[in-house]
Amino acid sequence: MTAPEVLRYTAFSSRSDGGNPAGVVLDARGLDDAAMQSIASEIDFSETAFVTGETSDGALAVRYFSPIAEVPFCGHATVATAVALADRGRSDAGDTIRFATAAGPVAIALSRDGEGIRAAFTSIPPSVTELRAADLAAILRLLDLEPAALDPELPPRMAHAGNPHPIVAIAARDVFDAFRFSPDAARTLMDDRGWPATITVIHRAAPDRFIARNLFPVGRITEDPATGSAAAALGAYLRELEVVPVPGRIMIEQGAHVGRPGLLTVDIPASGGIVVSGHAVPLE
Structure with a gap:
């Protein structure tokens, strides 16, 4: 199996030396739990997001792993993944995309300003x-x-x-x-x-x-x-x-x-x- 492409983004900053680094795998289809955990451990950021496929209603299925375990949801990796999708032409400013996560469905609205692309996610009911x-x-x-x-x-x-x-x-x-x-x-x-x-x-x-x-x-x-x-x-x-x-x-x-x-x-x-x-x- 070909190794998946792993992107590295930082979220909640428009500078690469600020914010929180996250790994992003936009195509994690075929990766099992052990493989995702291994990738997250190797990257050694607080979390890595894996897009594992698409649900029947068109949402992207996303899972999040820290270096030691899977976590139900990760906000900064969600922002990083949404912006990475825009950078790769799979979405654009003005779009709203949906993630299906272990914590529940999450909507992310994309916009653009003078500092680049912004992503705004709406949490589950708290x-x-x-x-x-x-x-x-x-x-x-x-x-x-x-x-x-x-x-x-x-x-x-x-x-x-x-x-x-x-x-x-x-x-x-x-x-x-x-x-x-x-x-x-x-x-x-x-x-x-x-x-x-x-x-x-x-x-x-x-x-x-x-x-x-x-x-x-x-x-x-x-x-x-x-x-x-x-x-x-x-x-x-x-x-x-x-x-x-x-x-x-x-x-x-x-x-x-x-x-x-x-x-x-x-x-x-x-x-x-x-x-x-x-x-x-x-x-x-």
Whole structure:
């Protein structure tokens, strides 16, 4: 069997040295689970997306693998795949394409501006629940923080808009910037809890602007540079807590702490899925 072409893009940046790198395989027909996992492990980005075929209603079937396991959904790899399809002439600005994912159907709208092609995906209908006290205590131990460091206006929650994400808000910017954690301890905690995606730690820099650090120790990665599914989860969380007006828009800065700054735009409707958008470009 001929080896599939593997593309390398970065999402949520219009610069190749920013955002979150993703592998993209636009033709993964014939690849079994072991082959996809092997490719994702070799690429060693936080996720690689595989287009495995087309459903009966015309959606593209897409699967996502981290270097260690399959994940139900990946926002930045979705954006990267949609832009790669446009770059290869399989879609164009103005189109809306549909992905069939393990988390559910996802629609992606393509547009073009002065910085290139943008992709905006609409998440599945999200849910927000209480974060168990034991889980919060474990996260605080991981970050070596006391409960007093938390932002009282943004209480911890578990939010799901494709993947479950614990969300913890830190009040002071200097504390947010300075926290450290053991990647091994983070991986153990996430595996014990069955959390397939990131632990999302945020700081509110302005009413409509947030800074995020997403803990995701896989392979050589400790923090994810830009996390689309966590951005959707954050949008759902803010709507549930009624701390931002809806419909509304927030911006999320992420990746500066690991040297790959990116920007995620999150549109929050009054109900339904959260819309997350950004650019993607090939890695140089």
